[in-house]
Amino acid sequence: MKKPRIAITAGDPAGIGPEIAAKAAADAGVRAVCEPIIFGSDVPAKLGEVSAASGRAAYDTIVRAVDAAIKGEVHAIATAPVNKLAFAQAGLPWKGHTDLLAHLCGTSRVAMMFHAPELKVVLITVHVPLSEVPALITPELVGQTIDLACAALPQFGVITPRLAVAGLNPHAGEGGVLGVEDDRVLAPAVAAARARGIDVSGPFPADTVFVRASRGEFDCVLACYHDQGLIPVKLLAFGHAVNVTIGLPIIRTSVDHGTAFDIAGKGVADAGSMIEAVKLAARMAMARETAK
Numbered sequence: 001m002k003k004p005r006i007a008i009t010a011g012d013p014a015g016i017g018p019e020i021a022a023k024a025a026a027d028a029g030v031r032a033v034c035e036p037i038i039f040g041s042d043v044p045a046k047l048g049e050v051s052a053a054s055g056r057a058a059y060d061t062i063v064r065a066v067d068a069a070i071k072g073e074v075h076a077i078a079t080a081p082v083n084k085l086a087f088a089q090a091g092l093p094w095k096g097h098t099d100l101l102a103h104l105c106g107t108s109r110v111a112m113m114f115h116a117p118e119l120k121v122v123l124i125t126v127h128v129p130l131s132e133v134p135a136l137i138t139p140e141l142v143g144q145t146i147d148l149a150c151a152a153l154p155q156f157g158v159i160t161p162r163l164a165v166a167g168l169n170p171h172a173g174e175g176g177v178l179g180v181e182d183d184r185v186l187a188p189a190v191a192a193a194r195a196r197g198i199d200v201s202g203p204f205p206a207d208t209v210f211v212r213a214s215r216g217e218f219d220c221v222l223a224c225y226h227d228q229g230l231i232p233v234k235l236l237a238f239g240h241a242v243n244v245t246i247g248l249p250i251i252r253t254s255v256d257h258g259t260a261f262d263i264a265g266k267g268v269a270d271a272g273s274m275i276e277a278v279k280l281a282a283r284m285a286m287a288r289e290t291a292k
Contacts, residue, residue, distance in 0.1 A: 004075035004285035006034045006278050007065040011080030013045035014054040015259025016269035021080050023271035024278050034282035037074060039065045047265040055086030062097070066104045069250040075289075076251035076281035080274060081259045084127070095127040101245055101252055110247035111148045113220075114230065114256060115156060115280065116237035119213055120220040121229040122149040122246070133225045134181055137168060142189035142222075149220055150198050152246035155284055164209050164218040165190055165202030166228060172203045186224075239272045242280045251284045253277040 008025055011017025018040060025036040043057035062082075068074045084096055094100035102110045112123045124145045125136050146163060153161040165186055169179030176183055186203040193200045202209070206223070210232035213221045223229025233241050234256065241256040255273040263269055 003035045004282050006036050006281050007068055007074040007077045008036050008038050008278060009061045009065045009079045010040040012054050012058045012083045012086055012259045013041050013043055014047055014049055015261055015264050017080030019269045020271040020274040024274040027275050030275055030278050033279055036278060048261040050083055050086045052089040055090035058082040059092055075285035078277040078281045079254040081255055083259045097254060098126055098245055101248055105248050109144055110245055111145050113244045113246050114233040114241050115244050116241040118236040119233055121233050122220060122222050123229050124222055125225050137181060137185055137224055139185055139189040142186060143192055145222055146193045146198060146200055148247045153220060155287055158219045161219045163200040163220050164204055164213060165222045166206040166209050166224060167203035168224045172205045239270060240276045242277045251281055253281040
């Protein structure tokens with residue numbers, strides 16, 4: 001393969017997506033490793049405002065990029081941020097990229113990974129209210145997410161991944177005193193995965209497991225819910241962490257931030273995460289081609 005072709009979707013046109021997409025496509029480091037192709041929209045948008053029109057435009061752009069990836073016209077997709085409220089106002093049932101991409105690719109076994117040199121995290125649940133998380137954390141879901149993380153990490157050079165599962169409750173339940181889910185759900189799922197030959201441990205108290213991973217004890221942490229996993233990633237690597245959807249038949253990366261309506265159109269948006277997302281997509285595309 002020569003340089004892989006990477007589709008860069010411009011995201012919600014009312015946010016910073018078009019700006020960071022253009023900056024990433026023009027970046028010398030990006031152009032050295034791939035051929036960036038911007039997928040944007042001609043829909044007029046009032047900068048900084050949520051609207052159904054912008055939500056629909058962002059959706060249409062994603063659909064076109066996914067279609068191009070499935071057909072082999074591009075080798076990977078790197079997406080600028082969308083707005084979940086704009087999706088809802090447009091009547092779209094998806095909460096964001098992850099579930100939409102799973103739908104478009106015809107697969108339900110996907111997970112959200114945040115990739116940075118300092119820390120790698122995979123989320124067991126994503127965009128759901130915190131009150132619903134305990135009921136959603138099932139042995140099947142935990143096992144599926146462990147399998148996805150183990151299968152995905154070799155793409156990033158981690159050939160034999162060492163995984164850790166963060167506990168749902170404080171102190172990982174403290175033997176049932178602070179919650180029963182860690183002993184009744186997470187621990188059996190970890191034991192079953194170990195029986196399948198996966199190097200996974202836990203559940204560990206969430207207030208220390210991310211520190212242990214950042215110091216090299218584990219290659220990746222599985223977090224039970226959105227903020228549990230993203231707070232440590234963004235604390236350590238905000239601005240250059242990359243969101244990767246694992247489990248898809250296509251390669252998709254994205255930024256570690258949102259639409260930033262407050263600075264849209266001001267020319268000050270930091271494209272660092274978008275640049276890293278495109279570069280990582282290019283590396284993954286090259287690795288996939290080499291593995292054929």
